[in-house]
Amino acid sequence: MEKKIITISREFGSGGRTIGHLVAEKLGIPFYDKELVDHIALESGFAPRFVEENGEHAPGSSFFAYAFAQQSVPGIMNGLSTADFLWNIQCQVILQLADKGPCVIVGRNADYILKDRKDCLHTFIHADMDFRADRIVRLYGESEKSPLARLQEKDKRRRVNYHHYTGRDWGDAQNYDICLNSSTLGVDACADIILKIVENT
Amino acid sequence: MEKKIITISREFGSGGRTIGHLVAEKLGIPFYDKELVDHIALESGFAPRFVEENGEHAPGSSFFAYAFAQQSVPGIMNGLSTADFLWNIQCQVILQLADKGPCVIVGRNADYILKDRKDCLHTFIHADMDFRADRIVRLYGESEKSPLARLQEKDKRRRVNYHHYTGRDWGDAQNYDICLNSSTLGVDACADIILKIVENT
Numbered sequence: 363m364e365k366k367i368i369t370i371s372r373e374f375g376s377g378g379r380t381i382g383h384l385v386a387e388k389l390g391i392p393f394y395d396k397e398l399v400d401h402i403a404l405e406s407g408f409a410p411r412f413v414e415e416n417g418e419h420a421p422g423s424s425f426f427a428y429a430f431a432q433q434s435v436p437g438i439m440n441g442l443s444t445a446d447f448l449w450n451i452q453c454q455v456i457l458q459l460a461d462k463g464p465c466v467i468v469g470r471n472a473d474y475i476l477k478d479r480k481d482c483l484h485t486f487i488h489a490d491m492d493f494r495a496d497r498i499v500r501l502y503g504e505s506e507k508s509p510l511a512r513l514q515e516k517d518k519r520r521r522v523n524y525h526h527y528t529g530r531d532w533g534d535a536q537n538y539d540i541c542l543n544s545s546t547l548g549v550d551a552c553a554d555i556i557l558k559i560v561e562n563t
Numbered sequence: 564m565e566k567k568i569i570t571i572s573r574e575f576g577s578g579g580r581t582i583g584h585l586v587a588e589k590l591g592i593p594f595y596d597k598e599l600v601d602h603i604a605l606e607s608g609f610a611p612r613f614v615e616e617n618g619e620h621a622p623g624s625s626f627f628a629y630a631f632a633q634q635s636v637p638g639i640m641n642g643l644s645t646a647d648f649l650w651n652i653q654c655q656v657i658l659q660l661a662d663k664g665p666c667v668i669v670g671r672n673a674d675y676i677l678k679d680r681k682d683c684l685h686t687f688i689h690a691d692m693d694f695r696a697d698r699i700v701r702l703y704g705e706s707e708k709s710p711l712a713r714l715q716e717k718d719k720r721r722r723v724n725y726h727h728y729t730g731r732d733w734g735d736a737q738n739y740d741i742c743l744n745s746s747t748l749g750v751d752a753c754a755d756i757i758l759k760i761v762e763n764t
Contacts, residue, residue: 535687535734535744539744540742540748541687541742542741543736543739543741558759562752
């Protein structure tokens with residue numbers, strides 16, 4: 363197994379998390395998604411909920427975020443914005459986890475952070491809007507906003523965050539070893555394709 | 564085999580043509596690349612060489628192209644530019660070939676032209692610059708231009724043509740069912756992945 367670290371970038375609602383979980387389970391290797399949030403929270407001093415909501419989103423200048431950060435980690439941020447401080451911690455944590463051994467890492471621009479390692483398989487999971495809309499209502503419940511509006515807002519925030527910190531375009535095939543449409547191929551089939559690639563390297 | 568028609572969009576030098584050929588050979592179905600050019604030439608009245616050089620490139624306003632077209636097909640173009648006339652023929656030919664049965668179609672924006680058919684697997688093959696540069700020198704020989712300059716020019720022309728006729732961004736993962744990096748996965752492995760998907764549907 364030459365490709366030891368699998369990064370899963372994913373559109374919200376595409377099933378990327380489920381695919382990553384299936385792959386990690388079959389390979390018997392750690393799966394970092396919520397666990398990644400906990401690591402970053404521990405290193406940064408932010409609450410897990412705050413990390414989860416801000417780690418992949420647009421670098422904002424929200425007064426509340428800044429005030430919250432100042433209270434949480436006084437004197438540690440060295441004049442960085444909350445978003446930049448969080449980004450630095452995120453990079454450190456992801457690089458350290460990759461050094462520890464084979465794993466699956468979901469989201470958080472890990473494809474870019476680990477781009478110089480040769481033992482990574484960088485994947486991107488996307489899906490048609492209808493499939494994603496149906497999935498987020500089933501998995502995350504109804505909301506005041508329409509499913510489409512929720513998807514568009516999430517896409518926009520991830521796109522802006524990704525471009526800001528990597529200089530790349532979100533969803534550009536060139537950034538990944540493999541991109542899969544989970545709505546046309548199926549969630550299980552996507553996991554199988556990734557597993558076969560990893561097993562054959 | 565639910566996915567009967569496989570479209571292969573590809574970066575110049577990525578090995579997309581070879582991958583398409585391997586897939587068609589293993590499945591025992593027609594492979595349309597140069598053959599597609601001949602079909603379009605026959606339908607349009609243009610010389611195959613002209614179709615090959617202009618069918619995937621930026622919609623130009625070259626005086627020579629226009630003059631050539633006027634001489635070749637007087638009275639048939641109905642006031643369309645050479646590029647638009649060629650695009651219309653290209654659409655007709657690709658739709659007709661898809662209607663005939665299972666096949667592999669390389670290039671010519673077939674992913675967009677056949678986007679409404681449910682029995683297509685749309686693939687995009689890309690690769691790192693070094694891999695492509697090495698490959699075009701080996702396959703197509705040296706040229707006055709550096710390999711990098713040749714790749715950049717070809718990429719730009721295909722990108723502009725694709726965006727002009729489809730309104731989409733070239734290489735955007737969302738346009739395809741699967742995107743593969745042939746330089747990190749290997750040309751043969753890419754063909755195997757596509758074959759397995761087709762065989763399992």
